[in-house]
Amino acid sequence: MALRRTWAVALLGVDGVLVEIEADVRKGGLPSVQLLGLPDTALQESKNRVRAAVQNCREDWPETCVTLALSPAAVPKTGTSYDLALACAVLAGAEVVPPHRLDRTVLLGELALDGRIRPVRGLLPALLAARREGMARAVVPTAGLAEAKLVDGLEVFGATHLRQVIAWLRELVDLDDQPPPPPARSEPGEVPDLADVLGQPEARWALEVAAAGGHHLLMVGPPGTGKTMLAKRLCGLLPELTRHEALEVTAIRSVAGDLGEDTGLSPTPPFVAPHPSLSVSALVGGGTGWARPGAVSRAHHGILLLDEACELGPKRLEALRTALEEGEVRIARRDGTFRYPARFQLVLATNPCPCAPAREVDCRCAPHARRRYLGKLSGPLLDRVDLRVRTRPITAMSVYGGPDPEPTAVVRERVAAARDSARERWQEHGWRTNNEVPGPVLRREFSLPSRVTALLDRGLESGAITARGADRCLRVAWTLADLDGRTVPEAEHVAAALEFRDRRAA
Structure with a gap:
């Protein structure tokens, strides 16, 4: 013994x-x-x-x-x-x-x-x-x-x-060191193509900007206008994951028990779209005993789509704020704190009112009911969403017979070029996208001339935007400049970034 x-x-x-x-x-x-x-x-x-x-x-x-x-x-x-x-x-x-x-x-x-x-x-x-x-x-x-x-x-x-x-x-046998062959599986489906979405030029442009800069996006519009279709095609515009990122994503899936037979490193960014009835624990992580990762962590390095966002309610939506700012979730328990990474792109999609008619003129909701419905998206949460856009109903059959919309491959090339510009600019700091750059760095080390930021200054003075909103406008302006092939944003890029934050879009 x-x-x-x-x-x-x-x-x-x-x-x-x-x-x-x-x-x-x-x-x-x-x-x-x-x-x-x-x-x-x-x-x-x-x-x-x-x-x-x-x-x-x-x-x-x-x-x-x-x-x-x-x-x-x-x-x-x-x-x-x-x-x-x-x-x-x-x-x-x-x-x-x-x-x-x-x-x-x-x-x-x-x-x-x-x-x-x-x-x-x-x-x-x-x-x-x-x-x-x-x-x-x-x-x-x-x-x-x-x-x-x-x-x-x-x-x-x-x-x-x-x-x-x-x-x-006892040194009598050798253990296996080669995994068994995976069971035969059907070929994975193709990534949904952006060419499937008809019309919606403003929303398509917002989607391209979101992919190029890693920005969060809110789409508001009647049902059937393509909000969910657009969100599902965002992953196709993003670059493939690096090995380090793929390991992080696979580690989270392993802890969550989502791996199953698919144990390889996938280069595709994850896409998570939970049902609006999910609990706070299912959204940000938690549960009794061993705290498990939630939807925000399973969407790490990928997309989290919250469809029918106003149906989630304020409690669940407000739980997102810390994850959006810090890129991780910390769940405190009696015996310690569990940490899960949660650096994701948030896409919110919602109807403009509870009755959700196909045309806004058919809305039967009272004005206070519409305000209360969209008021579930609080000011502090919207302040963290860089891009807000309206989707419009299709009003002409000519859309169906017109020129083909741009496919994902064409848009992805522009997104890749913009991301390469941003990566080259921020590489010595360790950032990869414009959305990761802290506001103080943009204001001090990469400050823009006053003639460029004049519109932003007026917005701050009038209270139309907050200091956080101004920082996010600067990040979007840098992304717009990258997509435009410019080395530094101009006044029109700042103006366009401010237009994306127009509260009337929400």
């Missing part, structure tokens, strides 16, 4: 903390198993799962006092991913298996009572944390091997049963 240790990972949001599991198997004493280190209910129950799995693998469970300590002790431990590490720690402490292969090896997996190793959530962020802490190897469920292989610099093995891991520790 001896004191042995293994390694696992505790997840706090998408941040992993390496956990050292010590097993003290004593000679003598009453048979018992003590689990220390702030385990939750699921982890407390692992004592019975692990014992049954070991015995069903025809291995001897020590009939003595077993103490299992999870360190750092002050970090809450949640979930069932510790089962495999606990089982190996007890077997090594009881001298049933040699301990040398456990050194610098992370073990992750839930055990069934018969010893099968079940997949767990959060493999990717857990292994990224293990690599950062200097671990050399990892043993994971075979079902999650493809996800685990996304982490470079770490030797990863897969196992389907506890017996395989025991035989590997």
Whole structure:
């Protein structure tokens, strides 16, 4: 009998903390198993799962006092991913298996009572944390091997049963290091093309500006005018994700349990469009116990579409404000704070009134009802939305027989050129889009002549815009200059940016 240790990972949001599991198997004493280190209910129950799995693998469970300590002790431990590490720690402490292969090896997996190793959530962020802490190897469920292989610099093995891991520790077999082939899937559908949207030249232009600068967008208009169609085509205008961005997106999907069979790194920005009836926790993250990522985090580096935005209500809409400003969500719990990244582009789409007629002249709502309906989009929230645009009903059949609208490929070329200009301008600061540039930098280091900002100054003086709104106008002006091929915004770009913030559009 001896004191042995293994390694696992505790997840706090998408941040992993390496956990050292010590097993003290004593000679003598009453048979018992003590689990220390702030385990939750699921982890407390692992004592019975692990014992049954070991015995069903025809291995001897020590009939003595077993103490299992999870360190750092002050970090809450949640979930069932510790089962495999606990089982190996007890077997090594009881001298049933040699301990040398456990050194610098992370073990992750839930055990069934018969010893099968079940997949767990959060493999990717857990292994990224293990690599950062200097671990050399990892043993994971075979079902999650493809996800685990996304982490470079770490030797990863897969196992389907506890017996395989025991035989590997005894150097009798080698574990799989190649993921199984993915099941056959149908070809993914093509990205919706912007050419499908008829008319709406103002909204199409706003969509192009939003894609070029990473700006937030509000579209107000009657039903059937193409608001949702336009929003779904925004992802097709954005550049592909870098490997680092794709890893962040996949890590969030892993924690949320959204990966399924699709475990590869996708270069396409995510598009998330939750139903208007979702809760605040589903929107920004939370829930009981382990706080899970919400829609704003699943849209990280992509698009969050809130269709029928006024139906969400003020409580849910106001919960977006911190995420829009800071690019992350922090969920406070009794035992700590969970952090999830949430740097997304927000697209709001709403009808102008509750009755939502096809033509505004047919509206039956009283003026105060219209104001109350759009008043759910508060001033502080609208202040963070750079572009506001109205969509108009199609009024002429000539639109259907006229020239073809510009396809996504043509618009994407202009967006890519504008983004390249912005990236070259801000690269020494580490920013990639105009929307990321802080206002003080635009006002001091990249200040514009007074003749260019005269209209903006008058808006501030009259109270038509706030200081935050002025900063956002400057960012949009830089984007308009990039699309126009200019190196510095001119007065007409500032005027156009102010027009995008016209409250009459909302």
